[in-house]
Amino acid sequence: MVPTNFVDRVEPMAQLSSLAGGLAGGHGRAFVVEGRSGMGKTALLAKFAQNLAAGEAQPSSCVVVSTRCHPEIGAGLTYAPALDLLVQLHEQTEQPGWLRRVLKAAGLGVVKSAPAMLSALVPGLGAVWTAGREAAETALKSGSAPLDSVMPIQLGAALQISEALLAGATPERPVVLLVDDVQFIDPSSLLVLDRVVRKLATKPVALVLSHTRPDTDTAVSATLDLWERDGLATRCPLDGLPEDAVQELVALKFDQHPATLPGEVFRLTGGHSLLVSLCLEEWQRDSDHTGPLPASVARVVEARLRALDEQDRRIVAVAAVQGPVFLSRLVAETVALPHEEVIERLSRIARHRLITLHQPPAWAEAERTDCYAFEHAALWRVVYEQQTPEQRRSRHERIAQALLAVDTEPADLPLGRRLEIAHHLDRGGAPCLEDSADAHYALARSAALDGLSFTEAESHCEVAIKAARALPRTTPGRDRRLVSAIELLLSLTEVRWQGQAMPARGLDVDALAAEAEQAALRCGDARLVARTTLLRGKSLLVTRGLGPSLVKLREAIEKAARAEDPVALFVAKVEYGRQVSKHRLADGLAQLYEVERMYASDPALGATGDPVLQHARNLAEMQLAVNLFDSGRLGEALGRLLRCVDRLRQEPLGAELPIALNYLAQVHTAVGRPDQAEQALLEALAFEDRRGGDSGWHAYNTALYARLLAADPDPTRRAEASAAIERAWLETERTWLANLVPIVRNLYADILLDLAVRPDEQAGARAEESYREQLRRADKLALDTHVETEQTGMVRSRIAALTLRGRAHLALGEPAAAARYAGEAVRILDEVGDMPALRTEEVLYHAALAQDGAGDPAAAKELLGRARAVVLDKAAHIEDPELRGRFLADVALNRRILADGGSE
Known part of the structure; x- marks a missing residue:
């Protein structure tokens, strides 16, 4: 990091001090410092933390914890920033060695996984993750059911972690959470922060973020926009330093300097904080102060590289390909030089203010290597982008090979190392396509299963699909790779499909399903064909409507029967029965009665603990009951739904409980029992409120509750109906x-x-x-x-x-x-x-x-x-x-x- 003096940030600092001062009243808020890279955002956060620690800002009893999100080795570690904050909060109150004792008590020993550590630190989280993992694993293995029953668990986990971050704060001992470079945060930690922000108004906790807005919109940018729109966060733009601030900075750095220096620096830099500091460093390095000042970061880099010999410049270039943070041993293996020589060269290079020693990532701590970071991301970017495309590609390929050159199987490597390998394989071009597809698919499954982090899993799936598509058609295993990655991606996103548009992050859902179906046919695997046909039937429902979907779902039933796959056949029949009910109720009833007989008569189906089968069985049972209700057989429908709800209350996940309670409320209303209907709906709403996050069924239950309010003769309750249906x-x-x-x-x-x-x-x-x-x-x-x-x-x-x-x-x-x-x-x-x-x-x-x-x-x-x-x-x-x-x-x-x- 380029050292800078802190100048001319009076107004932002006053806003931050006011934010901290409000914590004593039990009211927190989010504050976002925004600006281009190098504008001094990190310095502002550091100065704010320093003021709080020194008692220069109120309240002086504040607990300050901070973390930084890195675009570096092993980037994308799920929940890492959230875990970092939580560990620091515990360290404020626990005795030394507390973490080791907690992990030992949880039977975890030495843990590298952030989700596993969070399970040990957050009461109840481990049980939730275990149950969700089992359901997710079976769903991903079978491909026969979406993750709609597991997705809420991710939201619930985020809610529990957020509550743990807020738990220790009191008006007498408020908490300030600092997150630097939030643009690099992983999606799961972002979800945790979103849950935190939505509770700050009644908590003595402040969340302060620094954010560099990228050229294109991202999930982070969208979340910050949403917070600002909802009045949950204040945004503070940080622009270049004004001319008088540059004068102040020059005076702080140098007792003696030409009177024209501040003006010249301001003219060249426009007040860009980082470039101002770099200019002044170059002026100080020029002993006779006669050389021209650099007008850009690139000029600074070029000047510093000129001082190195050719081999050192090559080492710096390879290091930049590894990333803003790099390991000496990997650089040595990539440039084919002895490690000792590279260590010595890097030590000399550090004197030229390009790189500095850095804490190694957790997965590399046991390796015999030095770790360095470029002094600023802007310096690293210049070195990286000055290389030709082929130089970058070939170096990414060699770095990936060096990372893979260990005796351990890739799946058993630490997650950080696997992420680093996948990053370089993705940029290694055609020679790395097979390995890239496999690595990213494995990471997608790990993200979904180990942390129930479906957004990260989606990103890895997209890379795996891109790599598999780019392989020649004759490559062995190409089509199976394509099917697996598409099937996983569509399972991960099915809960968000929105019809004719491309809802799931711009994906053409039906085109992907059709591509998987054709690839499965080329594989010649009957079970794979049956699964992809069912998936295509689901995609057609939301992209082309009920008619084409029913045709494809009937085809899925036929193919599952030919494949002699009882689970796929059962799930396909359930899906067809549920959907055909929307076209002709009598046909749906007939199909669901057949499903019920099938489940009761096949011991293999009834005895299995398969969560996919259980999910399908629950949906079928509820659909049959509500179809009976719609057919006028209210008494039978009510009895079935009461039994179903009682059983679902006993299940560990209870994922379908809000749906069953919705149906039960409809029947109670229809038979003149509005009080019981209201109880069912309030139970369903409370259940999903505990899990947190939006849900289509939560919205539907809110709408039914609003309908009950509207039908009530009490004017107060009727008035509440308008707000409730608007929320729904x-x-x-x-x-x-x-x-x-x-x-x-x-x-x-x-x-x-x-x-x-x-x-x-x-x-x-x-x-x-x-x-x-x-x-x-x-x-x-x-x-x-x-x-x-x-x-x-x-x-x-x-x-x-x-x-x-x-x-x-x-x-x-x-x-x-x-x-x-x-x-x-x-x-x-x-x-x-x-x-x-x-x-x-x-x-x-x-x-x-x-x-x-x-x-x-x-x-x-x-x-x-x-x-x-x-x-x-x-x-x-x-x-x-x-x-x-x-x-x-x-x-x-x-x-x-x-x-x-x-x-x-």
């Missing part, structure tokens, strides 16, 4: 699960219609316009769903949207349009029969009101009679007399239908 829709937009989006959007429209109350004539024109605007907003939401379902084939949501449009237009005084939309809803319903998540009697009832409003009482009477018949048929299927009585008397819609449509 915003979360739906963030998660965007294709099958839930239209349902929540329709619920939003439904609640707007329920809450819209026509004002009295005395209320005036403004109140009338506000009322009509709410109706138009509901109609627009329903229209969006109607248009969307024309592409997706989600017939149930299309029928519901048409019914909602009919209600909106009838309330707007447009009965002809209302009758047209409601009539179309009935026509489609008659064509397809009962549908999931849709009450037939409700569609018929509102169509009757629309026809009556349009002046066709005969049609209205016929529709109302049909609605009454549906209600009575559902009642006949409820064996419990008390439950049947509630269904007929306590459900408002049923009362209206049975009272000949008279409103209450």
Whole structure:
């Protein structure tokens, strides 16, 4: 690091001091110092920490811990910055040797893995990770189920780690967390910081970050933008030093200097902090002070390299290819020189202010090597970029070979070394493609399994796919590599697929699934073909709609049967049964009954502890119950769901519990038990709140809860419904699960219609316009769903949207349009029969009101009679007399239908 004096940062320092001063009141905040590389961000954070330690800033009792994110050897170590902060916090209160004792008590011995160490430090985290790892491992082995049941565990783990970081802070002993160069942070640690930031308002903890904004947007930049938008963070831009600050810096460094020096330095550098310091160093090195000052960092580097002989310049160039931080032994092996000679040369080179000794990375601590770092990233970048593309490629290749030249199998090497190897293989060009594909695929699995760090896993998958594609078609194992990497990537991202666009970080989901399917066919592996066909069926559902998906899912069933793979066959049948229900409920019921018989009759399926099978079985059981509900068999549906929920409460993960509680709440509502429905929804919401993070099902459950509030006669609860459904829709937009989006959007429209109350004539024109605007907003939401379902084939949501449009237009005084939309809803319903998540009697009832409003009482009477018949048929299927009585008397819609449509 180039040493700099701290000058002219009065305003940022005042803001930081104010931030620290507020901690005594129990209120924290995030503060982000931003600027170009070399602007003095690190110096500002260091000075702030120094002031706190010296008692120059209040409160003087602050605990300050800091970490730095590095783009260096082994970059991308999962949770490393979060672990660094947590360890330092413990060191403030624990006795020496505490970490060794904790690890020994946890039975871990010497641990290199950050997730493993976090498991020892954070109570309860180890059990969560173990359960999640088992489920993730089986899902990745089978390829038959997505990681939607495991993804929330990553969010829950981040929440637990964040709570551990906040736990020890008190107003008397507040905490300041400093994170330098956050642009290099790993995604898992970023997730932890996000959880921290969202709790700072009520915690005596400050989070201070330095950030260099890259040329292109990144996840870090997007997160900081989000914090700023939500009012959670203050951003402080750090620009170049003004001319008077440069004068101050020159005066601090030199007792005597030409009067023109500060002005010349400012003119050349524009106040760029690093370049100012480099210029002054060059002026000091020039004994007679007659040489020109450098006008750029490149000029500084060139001047310092000229002082070296040719061999030293070659050593520096190879070191730069290794990275901003490098190891002497690797440099020696790459340039084919004795290690002792390279050590001596590096020691001499350090005198020229290009490099400095550095702490070696954890994985290299036991190796007999010196570790150096370039004095600043800007210096390193110049040395690296001055080399030709082939020089860089060949040197990356040789460094990778040197790192691999050990007796240990690659999979058993420390993670940091594996990351370093993969980095150089990726840049080693064509000779390294096979090794690069294998290394990055292995790292993807490690990230997903060892730390449940799916974002890191996705990044490695993308590199593995790129490398496999670049291999010649005739390369042995090429297609299997391609299938494995694509299958893993799509499993990792399935929970975020968003349909026609390219939702998962710009990936064309269906094109990838089709590519994997074709590669599997070329492999000639029947089980692989069955798995990729199922994956293609899932991708088609969200990219081209239900129809093409069902065709491919039927094909997956046939191929799984031919492959004699019972697990793949069972999972394919479950998926087909769940999806075909959206097209024709009777077909879904038949398929799910067959799945239930299959599970009960095959001991191999029933006895297995396979989490993938268990996940599929849970989904099938819930879907069958809710299909029975949608078919009017309410009593049987309620009994099945109560048993399912009780069983899921006992499972260690309980991943499907929020879904089962959602279905249970729907049935409770339908049979006139709103209190029990509310209890189920609140349990589901609390369960996911404990895990943390957004979830499509959390949004859906919030929407159902909002619907209960809107139906309550209590004005206070009805007023709460608007805020609740708004939260639900915003979360739906963030998660965007294709099958839930239209349902929540329709619920939003439904609640707007329920809450819209026509004002009295005395209320005036403004109140009338506000009322009509709410109706138009509901109609627009329903229209969006109607248009969307024309592409997706989600017939149930299309029928519901048409019914909602009919209600909106009838309330707007447009009965002809209302009758047209409601009539179309009935026509489609008659064509397809009962549908999931849709009450037939409700569609018929509102169509009757629309026809009556349009002046066709005969049609209205016929529709109302049909609605009454549906209600009575559902009642006949409820064996419990008390439950049947509630269904007929306590459900408002049923009362209206049975009272000949008279409103209450």
